[in-house]
Amino acid sequence: MATSVRRPSDENLRIVQVWLVTRLLFAIMAVAIALGGGRRLESVIGGWDVGHFLRIAAEGYADPQEMAFFPGWPLILRGFSALGLQPALAGAGIALVCSLLAAFALKRIAGLWGAIAWLLAPTAVFTAVAYTEAPFCAAAFWAWERATERRWGQAALLAALACTLRVSGLFLIGALVILALTQAGRRGDGPVGSRLAWLMLPAAVLIAYITYLYGLTGSWTAWFSAQEAGWNRAFHWPWEAVAHQWSALWRPTPEHPEWVWIFRAEMISWIIGVLVTVIALARKRVAEASWVGVQVLAFSLSYWLMSVNRAVLLWFPLWRLIGEFVESRPRTRAWIILGWTVAVLAVALQCLWAWLFFTGRWSS
Template sequence: MLVVQVWLATRLTFALLAVWLAVQGRRSLESVVVQWDVAHFLLIANEGYANPQEMAFFPGLPLLLRGAAELGLSPVLAGCVLALVCSLVAAFALRRLYGQWAAIAWLLAPTAIFTAVPYTEALFCAAAFWAWERATQRRWGAAAALAALACTLRVSGLFLIGALVILALAQAWDARRATSARARREGGLGVRLAWLVLPAAVIAAYITYLYGLTGSWTAWFSAQEAGWQRGFHWPWEALANHWEVLWRPTPDHPEWVWVFRAEMVAWLVGLAVTVVCLARRRVAEAAWVGVQVLAFALSYWLMSVTRALLLWFPLWGLLGDALSQRRPGRVGVAAAWIAGLVAWAAQIVWAWLYLTGRWSS
């Protein structure tokens, strides 16, 4: 299967690059992989939320890493294996939703390195993509359970719940015009919304847990503001702040300005996807992307948007549609190969940024 082949090729590329950097720098392979947020997840796994700033991270992944350590396994290695497996699981979900080209496009995403290391992206995408697939098939019990799992991993689960609510409303509207026995068996809007109480309860449980630790209902937001300058700003303020740094290179960190520019491009891509989905009357998918586009624009500047691209399954569905309609013959095949090689090269650059400890969103 082509999806599995692309998954193997891209993940092998990441592994070889990590090994090469470890050998070149005379470092352990684990030290190459443990960059940025991985250190936070490991600290939470070891010490819990002793530091209030760590409350910005949801407990799902740290709990899994803690479990691996309790079993005598390396939490870093376990996290990598889990990410690799979940990236394939997420790709299969995209294949079910939109076809193999959507899955391949996702596997070739420039920031795919975050689906091969102990970050939450691969795990969240596996749960969220399959939750969406199950919901579109009107299997709301399974969709709710998978969405609940996604909600243990990152705050994006809250946006997933909102998008699923809109999808439930759309399905209920369609069911009003259906008279088949199957439509009656699927239950009404109330049943669908009742299932979504489960993932909502996961978010509520985490907020309540943090309240028990800090006495504040806004502990998560406060941690985001203290550690990553993600306090509330109006969109025009955030865009103005971001625009200013696009043209201000930092001599000691020349990659910063390019990553900031990539964040802006990613944000504009999200805006475009939202508009296209609305034009095609895919309101629930537009809501899933659009609310995140808005959330990123309510911070001090745009940050981590390039990683969020991995979560936006409507984007990969649109790209999959475009790829499946490519021109047949030698021209179409050549264009597909060129596009794939360009994407693969971008992956290598981004992986190099991450594995060498440079800022990579």
């Protein structure tokens, strides 16, 4: 029996279809919640960190705690305001476009099914509002794809862009360094030193931001101080963080019964990160293991495990493993039914998470 061959155009179309359906569901939910609650749409999609970005865009770092947020995204939002656009809505529009760009990059890294799995991620709502997840993933995933294709100049420019958005750019540089050192040479490749030299560009972006904060505060640790003051991210040993998280799993809050489930999801996401790191190492994907492993370690050095659910969106090695698993399965009726069942459940879960965000409940 002849097997069908998927063409790149067919795969791109399928990615666009999944992206459109899931993002349309988010839009319908946001509009319905706004109309049902008599709220403005920008207030529905502008909760949590969006408020911090908007204040930085309008006032700069007037609040020292907001130095925890990198300046790239607030500068973009300020540009929207200067053009007379509503920044929360315009930022959501850019995030939607960036989520599609990130999915296309993932198709090259993780295959079709890896990209689709990422679009169906439980916390995908953060790629549909004015958060940094979507633009960072678009820049970081394409930086990685370009680096694996030995286009190190392009990779460095994209990594530099990612470094303007969030501290995760530091981990991206580290993983790219390991990739540069371990990348098998081929005829025509330049020396390893030239690959590493390119990575001075994104590193310079981070140094510039730290220097800027020093100019404002007189402290070289202003970013760490902001994290500690605003989000209780003072240093703790990993076993302390895990112990604090474990105790929180069994203390429901009557006013917010959803909180305990979010804490449980954080623990599950952290365990997934550990497993992905181990599997990547077992498959000799050292650079990919470092990308996830360093983030897992960083989350383990706070009071508890915080924001891991959103960080899962950044872990392209996870989506690569999922893509490879799905691709290796036989196309039997049972597997197809199971696949559709998982997809429906995934959409239901991400809609639940979107509801938590849009209604102002804690959403990690």
